[in-house]
Amino acid sequence: MKIRKVIGKISTTILWTILTLITLFPIYWMVLVSTRTPVELFGKPDLSPTFFQKIHWKNFTKPFIDGIYSDYLFNSIIVATSNAALVTVLALMATYALSRFKLPGSESIFFWTMTNRMAPPAAFMLPLFLLFSTVFKFGDSTLFDTKIGLILLYCVFNLPFAIWLLKGIIDGIPKELDEAMIVDGANLFTVLWKLIIPLAAPGIAVTSLLSFLFAWNEYLLASTLTSVYARTIPTGLSEFVTTTGTNWGTMAAVALVSMIPALIFLFLVQRYIVAGLTFGAVKG
Amino acid sequence: MKKKGFIPIDTNWFDRLFIGVISFVALQLFWMRFLENILSINFAIGIGIAWIIFVIWKG
Amino acid sequence: MFSNNRTGWLLLSPTILILFLVGLVPFFYVLYVGFFKWNPLAVDPSMQFEGFGYNYRQLIFDEVFLSSIWRSIRFAVVTLFFELSLGFLLALSLLSSFPLKSFFRGVHTLPLVIAPIVVGSIFKLFSVQGLGPLPHFLKDFFGYTLNYGLNADQAFWMIVIMDIWHWTPFVTLTLLAGLSALPQDPYESAKIDGANNFQIFIYITIPMMVPVLIVVIFIRLMDSLKIVDEVWMLTGGGPGYATRFTGIHIWKEVFEKRFYGFGSAMSILYLYITIVICWLLYSVMVSRGKSED
DSSP, X not given: XXXXXXXXXXXXXXXXXXXXXXXXXXXXXXXXXXXXXXXXXXXXXXXXXXXXXXXXXXXXXXXXXXXXXHHHHHHHHHHHHHHHHHHHHHXXXXXXXXXXXXXXXXXXXXXXXXXXXXXOHHHHHHHHHHIIIIISEXXXXXXXXXXXXXXXXXXXXXXXXXXXXXXXXXXXXXXXXXXXXXXTTOOHHHIIIIIIHHHTHHHHHHHHHHHHHHHHHOOXXXXXXXXXXXXXXXXXXXXXXXXXXXXXXXXXXXXXXXXHHHHHHHHHHGGGHHHHHTTTSSOO | OOBOSSSSSOBOHHHHXXXXXXXXXXXXXXXXXXXXXXXXXXXXXXXXXXXXXXXHHHO | OOSOSHHHHHHHHHHHHHHIIIIIHHHHHHHHHTTEEOOTTSSSOSOEEOOTTHHHHHHTTOHHHHHHHHHHHXXXXXXXXXXXXXXXXXXXXXXXXXXXXXXXXXXHHXXXXXXXXXXXXXXXXXXXXXXXHHHHHIIIIIOOOOOTTTXXXXXXXXXXXXXXXXXXXXXXXXXXXXXXXXXXXXXXXXXXXXXXXXXXXXXXXXXXXXHHHHHHHHHHHHHHHHOOHHHHHHTTTOSTTTTOOHHHHHHHHHHHHOOHXXXXXXXXXXXXXXXXXXXXXXXXXXHHHHHHO
């Protein structure tokens, strides 16, 4: 019996070691490519970690210092941060309303928000393109190719998930606490600021981090709804596909840089990522 | 408001309207593909509308 | 508790307004455009009405579009099968304790947070002819030529492998969350009755896991039907039509040829199919929930 357990443990460990290698190897190769000159990449792939001896920094400086990619990076940061802030504030208000007021039809509204997340973006690409470039006008300026357009747009898939995530948390805060504060003469703003936000702080943090991540990672709509001024880093990455004779080193460097927020977030939200991706249908 | 008709799950009127419209669209598309050479699409529209009403009423 | 509902609606209104503007308005607009012939590059660049079914009549005979739908569905089912079986196995293995478990789990979560377009780039660098180690070593050790730029089957299966790499962790972690929340009593009574591990798995674990499994299947199917970014980066929909999933097809047709009316009809039909599949799964989910009460 004991021997069987030990064998089980060893085989599980071996399985997971292989799996980890499979997960990490393509990423490791990308890091290698990003640190090498085109000549070094030619011929038989060299898997030794040459980045300890020498890094070809030109792969990074060419797009980000000489090229336009620093603008893309800046746009991405602005769009993702503003979207995360907007989504968190709006979702907190909406969730509080859905959780504490007896609004007629609130279940239908709740369901409707979810359908927004399930819709395939490719089906909405064309109408959004037409609406953003012709219909949604403020004087002479349209929403097409603006950061504001992207910030509003990303609410479509971030708001539903944020509302679902926060609803579970705010429903868990006893109503009696709210009532006690209101009896003492507090208004709505005070209740939110002094009671709900402190108690739901971890959930709010996770919500905003995941919103940031989803906005940062989005590609399809960003690439169709921007052309010059509001392009984000994923759209910049896809520009390598069409150019003939791709410079693999530069492409790997850009991919690596756009992966950095994901890596940081992995450490911060790892425990909550399941709840975030399944809308809290399964608790992580 | 929920009730049970010939559709095997409990539905309210909106669910039944939804089911009716979904099957209406399917009928139109299949009619266009396979039957339009023989019979005009107007027959499909007629049948489809009758079907929607029937589903909302009895479903 | 708050006497008037006005405050509640006030709190909800910005959310409803934004979702209305970027969710509902585009839907009704694309529905409207879909009934017109509209090509801004044609001789007559305005919208023309040619009967309600004009675009749909063309679409329903468009073999490329229809085959792209079948391809998407086939892709969704194939990846679901592999991800679900692998993910279940891994989730079960994570229930026991073994050395470095939390490290392995952390690395396993990594693909989930990487952007799809970056996953596409990673796999392109990894498997493109003349650069990537994968085709090189397959050639050296097995004499197998991998060139997904030319071979249609290899391109399809390359995408499947990429999707498995990217999304199996999601299945694993979700199922693990479900498994760790299961009540322990049925297991103990089964052990007293002398059931073996396999029997316990089939008769206790699987039935109790059905709700979580349905959630996973639902989310994975919907996401697979949506796939665009990774495929666009890795193969661009080629070679030929081998990896042209519906999303990519719409993108290529609409933004290269500018058939706005026809493209709208395609978007609506694509949406229609996802809605039908989504609704079928959802009603399964709801009726399961009912029967358990």
